[in-house]
């Protein structure tokens with residue numbers, strides 16, 4: 001976490017609503033906001049408060065009544081949109097417009113601003129969400145994140161059982177540590193490094209990696225010989241469905257695997273918002289190695 005002084009004395013303690021607070025990224029954002037002395041409220045779908053000390057409002061992002069209740073007295077919102085369509089966001093955007101907090105929206109670096117349609121449904125949703133928020137006059141701070149390192153947790157079951165990660169391949173991108181994205185988000189929400197402009201900020205890690213490169217980093221961190229096996233679409237689809245993943249998500253992931261172009265871009269935007277450079281995936285792998293250790297026989 002960057003060395004940011006806590007709010008103190010008579011200074012206003014900002015009240016911040018965090019969506020997706022039980023997820024890989026949201027949890028990290030909540031931790032940082034707490035550490036910096038903000039009042040934190042979480043919109044959660046189940047009442048198992050993600051963080052002691054954080055207030056929770058139970059409800060779905062698509063439920064305008066819950067969203068309205070969650071927005072009372074809020075200065076800024078960390079907004080995720082984990083759904084695979086943007087149409088259900090209209091009520092949310094109406095509620096945001098009425099409450100008028102500062103909105104920090106977590107989008108995707110895969111957006112191509114010059115394209116009429118995006119490469120795949122996941123990226124299209126982010127482009128549509130950015131447009132909705134802008135059209136509503138919310139002037140969001142847009143943080144476009146590259147592939148989160150924490151996606152690798154999806155490989156944990158395979159690596160606890162064996163030495164092969166098999167799945168759909170994805171084009172190379174500058175995988176970014178979710179803790180760095182969370183620091184950048186906290187920086188934007190709390191405006192500790194001055195009020196950020198509206199972006200879009202492109203939050204990347206320091207190096208462009210393939211899935212096989214990521215598995216090689218895990219291999220080094222775990223001291224085991226691991227390998228990545230790219231599955232053809234049909235096999236990847238049937239395995240993901242057999243694992244119980246929702247069919248719409250499976251199709252979106254297959255489309256991303258087949259159509260999302262590689263990215264060659266790394267930026268210093270994490271540093272601009274967080275006050276320090278982004279870390280490597282190798283660091284992430286070393287910090288999280290225990291999650292991938294083989295189950296004892």
Ligand SMILES: NC(=O)c1ccc[n+]([C@@H]2O[C@H](COP(=O)([O-])OP(=O)(O)OC[C@H]3O[C@@H](n4cnc5c(N)ncnc54)[C@H](OP(=O)(O)O)[C@@H]3O)[C@@H](O)[C@H]2O)c1
Pocket residue numbers: 019020021022023024025026043044045046059060061062080081082083106107108109144145146147148150151
């Ligand atoms: N992963 C990436 O590489 C990447 C890259 C760019 C942008 N993003 C964006 O970042 C987001 C967060 O990523 P992540 O890895 O932290 O995801 P995650 O671990 O899957 O967490 C998703 C969070 O959203 C909540 N959620 C899902 N549907 C909801 C709904 N209908 N109403 C309210 N809350 C809901 C989940 O709550 P429950 O605990 O109730 O399920 C969970 O807290 C993604 O959804 C995506 O929009 C991700």
